[in-house]
Amino acid sequence: MFKLTTVKILRIMCLVGVIIFSLPVWAEEYEYIDISNPFLRKIPTAIPLFKNASANMKGRDLAVELADSVSKTLEFTGYFEIMDRDAFLADPHDPKITTAEINFRNWTVIGSELLVTGAVSAEEEYMELELRLFDAFQAKLIVGKRYRGRISNQRQIIHRFCAEVMYHLTGNRGVFNSQIAFASARNGVKEIFISAFDGYNPRQFTTNNDISLFPAWSSDAQWMAYTSYVGGKPDLYIRNIKENSGTVVSRKGIAITPAWVPDKFELAATLSFSGDQEIYLLTGRGKIIKRLTQSRGIDVEPTWSPDGKKMAFVSKRSGTPQIYIKNTVSNRVRRLTYEGRYNTQPNWSPKGDKIAFSTMQMGRIDIFTIGVDGKDLRRLTEDQGDNEAPCWSPDGSLIAFSSNREGIPKIYVMTAFGTDQRRLLSLPGAQTSPKWSPNIINK
């Protein structure tokens, strides 16, 4: 379940076609992104309309569609400021796409630092797409690719290119191959849904006709664990997504808030069969390995550090719900949050350094981040309804959360610093508990 099979690799190649440009990136290290606050200054990026290389109607429509699609996808990351095409000096009817042709002054003069050009030729259901990313100031190509595939698969092609862009700028492939699971109250009953990272194509994952909550992705994105009342009480379901089979943990009491251990077929969850709500470590088949918390009172909502050695969780052991961190190697537990009287819903950043969580004060719930060392507490939402259930993107750059600022709770996304808060999608009813999957190409 952790491998890419040969069949999968062949499929991807058929879809995407041959890569022709393989120029290396820079000899010198040039930092495009300021790590300390990458979203403070977005990189002005110009994406003019693509060239219609096949000179037919389909090609002309695609030239616009694809340029817009690349713009939206890069904009989603929060790193790029996509420039208005009205400001462009270059002739839109005669796009220059290669290093040799481009007059980089046209771009630097209007303030753009990055430039993306494209050329598309379409024939029947297939297209060939060339995409290039340039550093406008250095007048150099950063990365270029040619893709061949079905027009209907254009999203995948765009995502592959954007992943290349992210990789060359940040060393990280970004979030374009990830998905977001969430609970949506369809006809008043919460079921679990899954959409693409940008909210595209939401589809229903559970059809229990009963309350289903707390979706959790395994590291290889093959398994989903969740709580459902379909059996008459809150039981834990561990389901293989493709094969649609798995295990149920159904004991006396509740079984909630599953959290997979990174890179292992194990998960933590809160069970109360002993008469007290404690966190246990289970195998992916639902067998209890050991108990992880030892304290009277509520212990819920585990979340793992990326190295799988530490677990943050919520406990009422000191009288109010607060967040604690347990080192599962030394077994020591320390308290993380000291401000406020109701801190819950912790989520450990895949970068390992921060934990996002929600605080309830004065009847309002807002999202904060705090360093794993307990320092650098930052507020991310304010004066915009209740904001709950933060969940980091797989590269640690974005946070998905649930907000009722427009009335009923919906899923929103913001950067790790709280900027660019926007709604991800809207289905009828309330959407809650978003969980971002790993960034894996799963077919």
Added chain:
Amino acid sequence: MRKKLWIYLALLVVIPGLMFTVSCAKKVTQAEPSAEETAAEAEPEVDNAARIAEEKAAQEEAARQWEMASEEDVQDQAAAEAAAKEQEMQQDLAAAKMMFENEDLYFDFDSSALQPMAREVLQRKADYLFEVVDASIILEGHCDERGTEAYNIALGDRRAESAKAFLVDMGIDPARMTTISYGEERPVDPASNQEAWAKNRRVHFVIE
């Protein structure tokens, strides 16, 4: 002349005697031999006696049937009375069941501790369970909408267990009680104000 008078006197004694012997069936068979002695002169009297006996038998049969009839009436009446009582009992039971399920147990915010009022409510629950010995119940734990989803399911769980433990202490068999928590997922009042929140922080009892 005097001899005839004595015969008449004897007959006067014998005929009533015959009448008495003929009235009991057993005695008739026994008395028959003696009756034959005076058969000739007694014939018209025997006919008469038989008729009288027949009348008497009919009278007694009627009396018996009337007794039976009234017994039956009494039985019908008793059955009707019993049925009425049964119906009343069922109605009482239904009313008690409704009362049982309609009275919830309430809690303070973020707390699963039993308040002073709680003890009275739970006493009434226990009374019902002692009365209806075969009843099994479900205790549902609920929370108000404030707070967060997972924590509230855990809190609802604690509330239901808290109520159950109290009933166990009072002597109710724990096997008769199941707890389930719905957290904030099933409020009884969807409004967002103090009153609604107070109504939602509850344990709700359901008879299985």
